Amino acid sequence: MARIKIGVIGASGYTGSDLVRLAACHPGMEIAVLTANSHAGKAMAEVFPHLAHLKLPTLIKNEEADWSKVEAVFCGLPHATSQAVIRELPKHLKVIDMSADFRLRDAAVYEKWYGGAHQALDLQKDAVYGLTEHYRDDIKTARLVACPGCYPTAVLIMLLPLVKAGLIDASDLIIDAKSGVSGAGRSLKQNVLFCEAGEGLSPYGVASHRHSPEIEQEISRAGGAQVIVNFTPHLIPMSRGELCTSYAKLKGGATAADCVAALEKHYKDEPFVFMAPKGVMPSTQYVRGSNNVMLGVYADRVPGRVILISTLDNLVKGSAGQAIQNFNLMFGLPESQGLEQVALFP
Numbered sequence: 001m002a003r004i005k006i007g008v009i010g011a012s013g014y015t016g017s018d019l020v021r022l023a024a025c026h027p028g029m030e031i032a033v034l035t036a037n038s039h040a041g042k043a044m045a046e047v048f049p050h051l052a053h054l055k056l057p058t059l060i061k062n063e064e065a066d067w068s069k070v071e072a073v074f075c076g077l078p079h080a081t082s083q084a085v086i087r088e089l090p091k092h093l094k095v096i097d098m099s100a101d102f103r104l105r106d107a108a109v110y111e112k113w114y115g116g117a118h119q120a121l122d123l124q125k126d127a128v129y130g131l132t133e134h135y136r137d138d139i140k141t142a143r144l145v146a147c148p149g150c151y152p153t154a155v156l157i158m159l160l161p162l163v164k165a166g167l168i169d170a171s172d173l174i175i176d177a178k179s180g181v182s183g184a185g186r187s188l189k190q191n192v193l194f195c196e197a198g199e200g201l202s203p204y205g206v207a208s209h210r211h212s213p214e215i216e217q218e219i220s221r222a223g224g225a226q227v228i229v230n231f232t233p234h235l236i237p238m239s240r241g242e243l244c245t246s247y248a249k250l251k252g253g254a255t256a257a258d259c260v261a262a263l264e265k266h267y268k269d270e271p272f273v274f275m276a277p278k279g280v281m282p283s284t285q286y287v288r289g290s291n292n293v294m295l296g297v298y299a300d301r302v303p304g305r306v307i308l309i310s311t312l313d314n315l316v317k318g319s320a321g322q323a324i325q326n327f328n329l330m331f332g333l334p335e336s337q338g339l340e341q342v343a344l345f346p
C-alpha cells in the first residue's frame, strides 16, 4: 500500500522533531515536507544530529511548502501562532495540531487564558479534542484534531473514568504536576538554563497555568457540572517525562480499590494505558520514549481520600505519539502502528 505523505510544521522544535523521529519508523507514512522558522534552509541533520542517518527533506518556510501531494499535516508551533497558519492550509489536508490553539471550546475562555481573540473560530467549532482513549469515534472522522497538552493528557487519563463512574468528587481536585524541561520547548528561555533549572525543583504558573481551564473543560464535560481544579506544575531537572499526582475525595463510600477496578475496566483493551504492577510506584523511567501512560492508585491515610499518580513522556503520549495515534485513527490504520516503542530503561 502507498505510504501517506505527511508534513510537519515546526519540525525544528521538540514536538516536531520527535514527530519526525517516530514518523521515520512508521510503515504507513512518508515524510514529504518539513517546515521551520529561524531554522528554515537548514538540513535536519544539522539541527538534529540524532536524525542524521535519515533521508529527510530540508527545512523550509511554511509559505514555500507544496502541499498538493500531502494528505496530513502535524503542527508543532507555539500556541497562538498555529491558528493563523492552519487557517491558510489547503482544505484537502487533515490537520493534527499539537499546540493549544484549538483545544478550548469556549472562545471567551480561550481569550482570557491566551491573551487574545482567536483568529480561526470557524475551524475551532469543528475541532475534535484529541485525547484518543476518550474521543476515538470523533477523531476518526475529524479534519482537525487538537491534541491535548501533556499535563492534561496525564491528568485526564487518570481522572475521567473515575469522574464518569461517580467515584470521586470532581469539585475537590488537587493536582500536583512535574515536567521535564523539554516541556518548555527548544527556544532559549532564561528559566530553563542549566544554572536556573538544572539542579532545582521549581513550581511555576501557580494558580494561573493555562492547562487549568483545559483540564476543567474536560472534567466538566465528563461530570456534567462546571468545576474548578487546583493545578500546580513544577519544572524538574530531567529532559523528558512528566508525573502528576492528583488528590481526590471519594464519593458515596467508594474506595481506592473501586478506583482501581474502574480504571482496569475502562482501559482493559487500550494498548497504551497500564496500571503499575503490584508493589510498583509509577515512575517517568518506566514510560520514557514510549507512548505509554502508567497509572497508580493509593488509599490516602486521610479517610475518604485517594491518591492518583499518572506518568507519561511529554514528547510521546504528551504530544507527538498521541498525534500519530490520532493520525492512525483518521486514516483507518491500526491505532498502534509506528508506536510500538518500549520505554527506554534505565
Ligand SMILES: NC(=O)C1=CN([C@@H]2O[C@H](COP(=O)(O)OP(=O)(O)OC[C@H]3O[C@@H](n4cnc5c(N)ncnc54)[C@H](OP(=O)(O)O)[C@@H]3O)[C@@H](O)[C@H]2O)C=CC1
Pocket: 009, 010, 011, 012, 013, 014, 015, 016, 035, 036, 037, 038, 039, 040, 075, 076, 077, 078, 079, 081, 098, 099, 100, 148, 149, 150, 182, 183, 184, 185, 186, 187, 314, 315, 318, 319
Ligand atoms: N514540548 C512539549 O512537551 C509539548 C509541547 N506542546 C505544544 O506543542 C507546540 C510546540 O512545542 P515545542 O515543540 O515544545 O516548541 P519549540 O519551541 O521546541 O518549537 C517551536 C517550533 O515552531 C517554530 N516557530 C516558532 N515561532 C514561529 C512562528 N512565529 N512562525 C512559524 N514557526 C514558528 C520553530 O521554528 P524555528 O525553531 O525554526 O524558529 C519551531 O520549529 C507548542 O504549542 C507547545 O505548547 C504540547 C505538548 C507537549
Ligand SMILES: CC(=O)N[C@@H](CCC(=O)OP(=O)(O)O)C(=O)O
Pocket: 079, 098, 099, 100, 148, 149, 150, 151, 179, 180, 181, 182, 183, 184, 185, 211, 233, 235
Ligand atoms: C515544562 C513546561 O514549561 N511545560 C509546558 C507544557 C507543555 C505543554 O503541553 O503545553 P501546551 O499546552 O503548550 O501544548 C508549560 O507548562 O507551558
